[in-house]
Amino acid sequence: xxxxxxxxxxxxxLLLLGLSCTSPEEIVPELDDPIEEDDNVEVAIPLKELFxxxxxxxxxxxxxxxxxxxxxxxxxxEHFSSITAENVMKPDALQRVKGQYxxxxxxxxxxxxxxxxxxxxxxxxxxxxxxxxxxFYDENGELLSKExxxxxxxxxxxxxxxxxxxxxYAWDVVNxxxxxxxxEGVIEYREDSPWYxxxxxxxxxxxxxxxxxxxxxxxxxxxxxxxxxxWKRHKIYNMVKRLKDNGxxxxxxxxQGHWNVNxxxxxxxxxxxxxxxxxxxxxxxxxxxxVYLSGDEPGAVEYNSTFSFRQKAAYSMIFQVLLDYSxxxxxxxxxxxxxxxxxxxRPDRKxxxxxxxxxxxxxxxxxxxxxxxxxx
Ligand code: GLA
Numbered sequence: 001x002x003x004x005x006x007x008x009x010x011x012x013x014l015l016l017l018g019l020s021c022t023s024p025e026e027i028v029p030e031l032d033d034p035i036e037e038d039d040n041v042e043v044a045i046p047l048k049e050l051f052x053x054x055x056x057x058x059x060x061x062x063x064x065x066x067x068x069x070x071x072x073x074x075x076x077x078e079h080f081s082s083i084t085a086e087n088v089m090k091p092d093a094l095q096r097v098k099g100q101y102x103x104x105x106x107x108x109x110x111x112x113x114x115x116x117x118x119x120x121x122x123x124x125x126x127x128x129x130x131x132x133x134x135x136f137y138d139e140n141g142e143l144l145s146k147e148x149x150x151x152x153x154x155x156x157x158x159x160x161x162x163x164x165x166x167x168x169y170a171w172d173v174v175n176x177x178x179x180x181x182x183x184e185g186v187i188e189y190r191e192d193s194p195w196y197x198x199x200x201x202x203x204x205x206x207x208x209x210x211x212x213x214x215x216x217x218x219x220x221x222x223x224x225x226x227x228x229x230x231w232k233r234h235k236i237y238n239m240v241k242r243l244k245d246n247g248x249x250x251x252x253x254x255x256q257g258h259w260n261v262n263x264x265x266x267x268x269x270x271x272x273x274x275x276x277x278x279x280x281x282x283x284x285x286x287x288x289x290x291v292y293l294s295g296d297e298p299g300a301v302e303y304n305s306t307f308s309f310r311q312k313a314a315y316s317m318i319f320q321v322l323l324d325y326s327x328x329x330x331x332x333x334x335x336x337x338x339x340x341x342x343x344x345x346r347p348d349r350k351x352x353x354x355x356x357x358x359x360x361x362x363x364x365x366x367x368x369x370x371x372x373x374x375x376x
Pocket of ligand 1: 343
């Protein structure tokens, strides 16, 4: 039995062939059903063409992938109009040793993007993780004073943003500053962050000011995960409102988009409605949708019909929402390209979170999304 519809074939032909074209809502396949190879697949429209009337489509990449001599480089050029450095623009990659900048990998990504007419999202300038110890601690392991910490942050942000002025169009200036796992919504900021401990929440304000001074034309974003949950979206809202009320140059909120096949549509819509009132842009900065219903579900290393069914429903819902809010959303970036490379994999549990498979071929979910866009 066919598990997904083939857009180009008339239903009559399918019926004559004894096949049924069944919507995902009507069939829940068995967990172990293999994905059937289709020898009459629809032609994939490159993602950047598909979404050209709505928003740029991006991918997070490594320097190795940003090379036209690799399948990844070819896929990037064909499908994506924006890239983000997966790791090589983070503080510990650019300035692991104080005062010694290592630009090579980041420069290569930026050159690849320019050569291929792509945007670059810069990720990220200020974060409690993947930052060198010297940004936080002195030689005795004590937290730095507020003055020293801010001076070092200003120096780092100024150097990085100035280098890529005009090339990086949007920066994640501060990443993950708000506390979560707090359904009561009592603790606003991530108080275990060394940035918070050294400076208090105004390190966020300062980071945006430094970035804006270095490149007044860059779009400056606050970026976080779990942003669609009620207890966290209100913290983000309050923080961004505070910045805007104080005249701090912030232009957008990045929703990381590490979502799930059971992510709630109303959580996304409610969050977008709330953030719209802040008069900021929204970018989906790190989209990936693993195939499991929970962290406890037993893993698999082969993609199967259940996974495909779940992902088609989830990605259709997600992209319908993003299209509905495309006046507000100015970039949608996946946190990777294909299922061969993702931070979500575990040894016995592959996550398969993207529209492209491990060989970078479009999956059935790709065509489901394509159909959705074409039917708008
Ligand atoms: C967060 C960060 C990203 C990346 C992912 C997972 O979302 O913002 O830079 O590290 O986690 O890898």
